Amino acid sequence: MKLPISMLFDFVKVSLNAGEIAELLTMAGFEVEKIEIVEGEEVLEIKVCSNRGDGLSALGLAREILAKNTSASPTDLYIRASNRFKLPDENTRSVLSVPVTIECETCSRFAYRGFKGLRNISIPDWIQKRLRQMGFRPISFMVDLTNYVMVELGQPLHAYDLNKLSGPAIIVRNARVGEKLITLDGVERELTPNQMIICDSKNPIGVAGIMGGLDSEISNSTIDILLESAHFNSQSVRKTRKHLGLNTEASYRFERSADPEGVVAALNRVRELVVESGHEQGSLEGVTDEYPGALKISIITLEVDRVSKLLGMMVTPDECRSYLTKLGCSVDVYGDIFQVKPPSWRPDLVGEEDLIEDIGRIHGYEKVPELLPFGSTARGGVWGFYRLQEELVERAISFGFDQTVTHSLVGSSVLCNRSSEPVEIRNPNSPDTKFLRNSLLPGLADVLIRNGTSDGHYFELGSIFQKLENQYLTQKSIALISCGGLMPLNRKGDQVPVADFYSLKACLEHLVPTKLQYGDSSDARLQPFQQANVRCELFTGILGRLHPKICKLLGVADNVFAMELLLSGEAFDDSTRQHFALSRNPSVRRDVSFVISKEIPYSIVEKNLQESLGSILESMWLFDVYEGAGIADGSHSLAIALTLRKSGENFTDEQANQEREKAVRGLESLGAKLR
């Protein structure tokens, strides 16, 4: 809300400049976001919290200044506003004698004043200037005036051209199926039941609390006016406003709640200003005021010693009472117990905590000291599966992979996981936020493409989502993508190893120090026969080379390798890991080189050697794989270095040779032929 500073000074006498007022209001909870000079005067731009409709007026903000600044004093206007601009004729019905019927509970009060013969009258310059400063477009005498009074007092008003109404009646009711209304903005609105409207004897003439109808619009030639001031239920206005997509100054205030007791005061203030504008009579005599939903305000009990306890700063009972009174509450003191009745403009005050907040605001949060928490609590820190995730990130970084953070909201991608149903967003704001990712690979591929280099090694650990029957599953996943040189190229001629299935497999095996099981896989995103399923107690996943067709669609080279592991949610249990005493004896190496059918997977060879050699086999290293000239089709030659070690004694050459013989005999049982 924009407010020229002079409108505040109309209500409150205080020797503060605009900057100081801004600071005061900000620290009272009405954040001044900007001070602009418009037509030679400071105009404050104020953000009002959604529970403080009373702050959407000069009167309401003046009240806060008076509460928070002890040297501020109210002006005559403030005092008259506090007395609701009482006029002697307000208790008699308007001579206009247009009957008001309220047919729905969402309208608790409807009042009007009649105006006649508003000829050759224009709004005073000082009001015009302020309206311009606040950004209101000048429309007509009465519309401008109602806008002005709305900002002064917070009460939305609406003026109808008396001569355009059909029949002398105002009816407030819910719309009927099929009813239509062209609103002031010229749009025909299809109304639905539960939308509150104002009607004359025949037709809808306004959407209650939001916008009037075009047919009864007043213009500069309008001389006879019915001026509405009413109180509408904030939720009802909000629902209708959202449904019609029609946000107005009036609906904004009603949604945040206006003061039901200020309804007639606003009419009286308009009458005053009409007189000030040079119209002798002001308005017709009397106010018609239907008020079926009289306001009920509950008394709040405040245990005053809880104020200091919860705020963490000392506020005396006298101060508490003083602050609440200044904000408009009536306070009855019974020892340590206050019985507090909030004012009609503060529907947000319903519990003790609300009063404590107001006392804190006015006393000043800058006085709250800093104390560190105390007392007992559950163990702090990052535990279990949460810690495992941190470890996985640390490990992936240690392999030389760059960590990425990509969006969970995505469009469709060729790298989506086709075996899980994606979760769909009902109201996406673009095709790129239509789904929740069900795989981290599309995001990683995007990173690869964005950076456009021939080598890239990236990973992400994050949530992926899938729809499973009517459940939405959120699961943690880690994915790595790797292509090109594993080391940066330094000088011409350097031999740089490049990413392949086995380099990524090595990363996988270092990711978790636990036994992995590999199985056949047929993921359509990966190249056939260069992919594997992998599982252990911590995760299940896939590992392989991106399918060349997919690489082509993505526009990347066809040497991209990827893996994605779906984490089970369990932490790594390392209680089964055990330390073994290190042998002080030297190891010996024996190599075996043999030709074997490619039908026999390496894992069988490995197992065979382990069985032949038992515990003396410390490690084995497959250091050569060869097929081609000299080797029969369907076979290949493997060369494996065996490291043997005993504990407590050294190997003699002869013993080592005997062990190698054992290994060879074992391999021969698989059909291997020594080279």
Place this chain on the structure above:
Amino acid sequence: MDQVRDVEEEARAAASQAKSTQELRDLELKFLGKSGKLTLLSREISTIAPEMRPAFGQAVNEAKLRVQEAFSSQQESLLNAELEVKFESERIDVTMPGRQIRVGKMHVLYSAMLRVKQILSGLGFQYRESPDVEEFKFNFDYLNYPPDHPAMDDQDTFYIDSEHLMRTQSTALQGHVFSDTAPPLRVFTIGRCYRNEAVDRTHGHTFYQVDAFMIDEGVSMAHLRGTLGAFARELFGEQIATRFRPDFFPFVEPGVDFAISTPNFQNGNWLELGGAGLIHPKILENFGMDSKKYSGFAFGLGIERIPMLRYGIDDLRYFYENDRRFLEAFA
């Protein structure tokens, strides 16, 4: 005896003249080798009168020792000279670039999250998470949002179906924790939050939020300020000032906005970090906690805000683009 002295003189003179270690080795053979001059001289002991033999033997041995010493000292200075030549020929330009190795880099958002986890863990808060796809009630109802309140307008929401949405605030964890944990408790979370907003420099549809809360007997705004103060000083330096400004969030009462000011950032202007306050007693009561006995505080702030302030990053989109130059800048 003169002969011994002469040979010694000759050997030492020759050693000191040697120009290379090779020449020195040849000379060593010439004087100290099997048929070297000094070796041969020592064999002449048999031609000498018996009473002279001990003195002669001693003289020869001493001469040998001195010659050996002369050779090794010359050897060392020749080696040093040769090394100097070698060093000069192997001189390198230390300003040439280092040989690149691949070093994985941590994402700047993740390192901010790690820091936050360390700080809050140190203050006794336990880390937990709740799902991104959240039930409406955890995101709003359990957090004391009145049905269809304008407070929800600040949080344009992505919906999945009538009961599920993309959580708009990681505060949604509260309902989960309060359902399974009795006070006293201190818990925090970091999670992605989603708002249905168009993306530009200062808006994203996704951001990370840390949310922390504690409940115990006697918890006050002072403990909130102390915790936030400690937290913010760890992140932004010891010299910061802190400020509470009244604000409205349905799940806290009193509710405040938490701001910091430091000469290091934006001329010491107040920079708002996030929302905070005392947990609304209605929430405590709804989860069966006695609000007269227990009170609690909660605070939340965007993770992106931390590197943005610290490093002067002025465009949110950088965080999710993963440009290699950006990833490397803060590693």
